[in-house]
Amino acid sequence: xxxxxxxxxxxxxxxxxxDLTLTVPAGEIFGLLGHNGAGKSxxxxxxxxxxxxxxxxxxxxxxxxxxxxxxxLQKVGAIFEAPAFYDDLTGWxxxxxxxxFTGPTSPERLREVVDWVGLSGRERTKxxxxxxxxxxxxxxxxxxxxxxxxxxxxxxxxxxxPEGIAEMRQTILRLRQELGLTILLSSHLLxxxxxxxxxxxxxxxxxxxxxxxxxxxxxxxxxxxxxxxxFDLAAARLRQAALIQDExxxxxxxxxxxxxxDRIVEFLVGQGIRVFEIAPEEETLEGFYLTxxxxxxxxxxxxPASDTARLAPAxxxx
Amino acid sequence: MFxxxxxxxxxxxxxxxxxxxxxxxxxxxQVIIVLVFRYSRASHGMVDQxxxxxxxxxxxxxxxxxxxxxxxxxxxxxxxxxVALVGGDLVAKEAEDGTLRMILSRPISRLRLxxxxxxxxxxxxxxxxxxxxxxxxxxxxxxxPWGGLFxxxxxxxxxxxxxxxxxxxxxAAHVLLTVKAGTxxxxxxxxxxxxxxxxxxxxxxxSVTFVSFVLMxxxxxxDLQHWFFTYHLNVWQNLLASPVxxxxxxxxxxxxxxxxxxxLVIGCTAFxxxxxxx
Numbered sequence: 001x002x003x004x005x006x007x008x009x010x011x012x013x014x015x016x017x018x019d020l021t022l023t024v025p026a027g028e029i030f031g032l033l034g035h036n037g038a039g040k041s042x043x044x045x046x047x048x049x050x051x052x053x054x055x056x057x058x059x060x061x062x063x064x065x066x067x068x069x070x071x072x073l074q075k076v077g078a079i080f081e082a083p084a085f086y087d088d089l090t091g092w093x094x095x096x097x098x099x100x101f102t103g104p105t106s107p108e109r110l111r112e113v114v115d116w117v118g119l120s121g122r123e124r125t126k127x128x129x130x131x132x133x134x135x136x137x138x139x140x141x142x143x144x145x146x147x148x149x150x151x152x153x154x155x156x157x158x159x160x161x162p163e164g165i166a167e168m169r170q171t172i173l174r175l176r177q178e179l180g181l182t183i184l185l186s187s188h189l190l191x192x193x194x195x196x197x198x199x200x201x202x203x204x205x206x207x208x209x210x211x212x213x214x215x216x217x218x219x220x221x222x223x224x225x226x227x228x229x230x231f232d233l234a235a236a237r238l239r240q241a242a243l244i245q246d247e248x249x250x251x252x253x254x255x256x257x258x259x260x261x262d263r264i265v266e267f268l269v270g271q272g273i274r275v276f277e278i279a280p281e282e283e284t285l286e287g288f289y290l291t292x293x294x295x296x297x298x299x300x301x302x303x304p305a306s307d308t309a310r311l312a313p314a315x316x317x318x
Numbered sequence: 319m320f321x322x323x324x325x326x327x328x329x330x331x332x333x334x335x336x337x338x339x340x341x342x343x344x345x346x347x348q349v350i351i352v353l354v355f356r357y358s359r360a361s362h363g364m365v366d367q368x369x370x371x372x373x374x375x376x377x378x379x380x381x382x383x384x385x386x387x388x389x390x391x392x393x394x395x396x397x398x399x400x401v402a403l404v405g406g407d408l409v410a411k412e413a414e415d416g417t418l419r420m421i422l423s424r425p426i427s428r429l430r431l432x433x434x435x436x437x438x439x440x441x442x443x444x445x446x447x448x449x450x451x452x453x454x455x456x457x458x459x460x461x462x463p464w465g466g467l468f469x470x471x472x473x474x475x476x477x478x479x480x481x482x483x484x485x486x487x488x489x490a491a492h493v494l495l496t497v498k499a500g501t502x503x504x505x506x507x508x509x510x511x512x513x514x515x516x517x518x519x520x521x522x523x524x525s526v527t528f529v530s531f532v533l534m535x536x537x538x539x540x541d542l543q544h545w546f547f548t549y550h551l552n553v554w555q556n557l558l559a560s561p562v563x564x565x566x567x568x569x570x571x572x573x574x575x576x577x578x579x580x581x582l583v584i585g586c587t588a589f590x591x592x593x594x595x596x
Contacts, residue, residue, distance in 0.1 A: 011593070041595070042595070045593065045594070045595060048422065048423045049422070050419060050422050050423070050593065050594040050595070051593040051594065051595065052591070052593060069425065069427070070425040070426070070427060071425070072425070073423070073424065073425035074425050076423070076425075077423075078420075078423035080416070080419055080420070080423075082416065083416075083420065084415050084416030084417045084419070084420060085417065085420075086330055086333060086417065088333040088334055088335070089329065089330070089333045093329060093333075096326065097326040097329065097330065098420060098421065098424065100319065100322045100323055100326055101323065101421055101424035101425075101426040101431075102424050102425055102426075103319065104319065104322070142420070146424075152423075
């Protein structure tokens with residue numbers, strides 16, 4: 001649905017996006033993660049033909065955005081952080097104005113979308129009277145009007161209260177289930193991404209440092225907490241026996257593929273090392289993200305092992 | 319679709335309170351000028367001028383003449399200000415507010431978007447000019463009798479017309495005044511297409527206009543006056559003369575058409591190549 005191929009974007013001397021190759025397959029809820037200034041919004045801008053790439057190609061719905069923007073965006077809806085509207089006009093008028101930039105839109109279609117997003121009864125009042133949540137619904141309505149196949153959400157939860165965030169999450173799930181949309185979600189809310197997305201890409205200083213299924217972020221770091229009387233010795237012996245891939249923080253080990261905890265216990269007991277506790281530790285997206293951004297916490301040794309996830313080193317370029 | 323998009327653009331334009339500032343300011347200025355002429359000795363100079371040239375002053379100190387007298391300061395000072403204000407807003411305000419990003423997530427070409435906005439701006443300029451003319455004439459009619467038109471600009475224009483011809487010339491002058499309004503709006507619109515704040519676009523347009531006006535007054539540039547767009551902006555004054563200097567009007571209109579096209583092309587090019595970011 002979206003294909004970025006070796007895309008570079010410079011703003012003057014500043015490299016905002018560095019050799020980004022990214023694929024968002026149809027039917028996915030794809031998360032785009034990264035710190036402020038990582039290049040997420042610039043990448044989205046390039047997908048929507050708002051920002052011109054310095055090099056590389058950007059394709060949306062099979063059409064190159066730089067040369068065939070109108071075709072590429074025909075079935076695309078987008079919502080931005082802090083959606084902006086014409087505050088002196090009604091919600092209905094705003095929807096009419098924005099939808100006519102795509103094509104003629106019937107009042108019936110407008111009504112249908114207003115009902116779907118739950119704005120019925122308030123569509124004829126001026127947008128200046130809308131709450132943040134209502135503006136978010138209006139933003140969703142304008143994005144849905146052209147019957148999109150792809151929805152691009154740039155920080156849609158920004159500024160929402162916890163109830164608003166929960167509502168947004170449900171709405172995104174509804175969009176996929178009821179309308180079958182492909183969704184690209186750029187967000188800082190890792191918890192939301194973890195609950196919603198099937199695939200993610202992580203940007204750091206303009207470079208992609210990870211792209212893969214969300215499950216990969218857990219599997220890669222699936223480790224166990226191991227409490228023994230002599231951890232260093234135990235870890236050395238386990239490594240020697242190729243039962244683990246790495247150890248961290250004096251109490252965590254990452255098991256080698258195919259190795260289960262009972263084998264570890266059996267091995268350590270056989271080595272005369274007393275085992276007090278062994279339990280699986282599931283990596284959170286936050287932990288995974290922070291490790292990607294800053295490297296393992298001090299004292300930890302972390303050796304990436306995944307062969308399925310595509311992992312690139314973080315750039316040192318600003 | 320262009321018609322629908324233009325209608326939407328007009329909704330947006332006339333949905334903003336600041337769009338009406340110009341109309342309000344014109345009304346206030348016209349009220350003041352009419353009252354000053356009615357209740358002070360301001361019209362005496364005009365009477366002397368007419369009588370010295372052998373015209374019966376009473377026939378020409380009329381609503382049509384007062385409306386024309388009002389036209390000059392407003393056309394020179396207020397009109398550029400308010401069309402530049404709206405022209406500077408057309409693109410830059412949308413970029414500042416974030417609505418431009420919403421629009422450009424839609425499959426509309428940037429060129430088409432600009433053309434819609436530019437045409438909407440021209441419609442605003444036309445409405446503003448004709449509101450200025452009609453309200454001015456209506457308000458002057460409340461205090462002065464209907465009569466002939468007398469227009470006088472030292473060294474440039476001395477025109478005395480009967481009421482019917484005067485009205486025709488008065489309306490024709492407004493048609494060409496829309497060209498002046500449209501040109502300054504086009505200049506502000508051009509700056510608005512760059513990555514600048516709306517106020518900056520307005521100030522830049524006014525600055526260019528005033529600097530051009532000042533430069534062409536300098537004796538050194540006297541022979542080159544016709545190269546300045548501000549020289550041609552006052553083409554509307556020629557329509558108050560009898561007979562109308564057709565060749566001069568056509569030349570000015572051609573030059574202004576060239577300037578307008580240049581402003582539009584520069585604006586469109588700047589807008590086409592720029593990145594639209596939040």
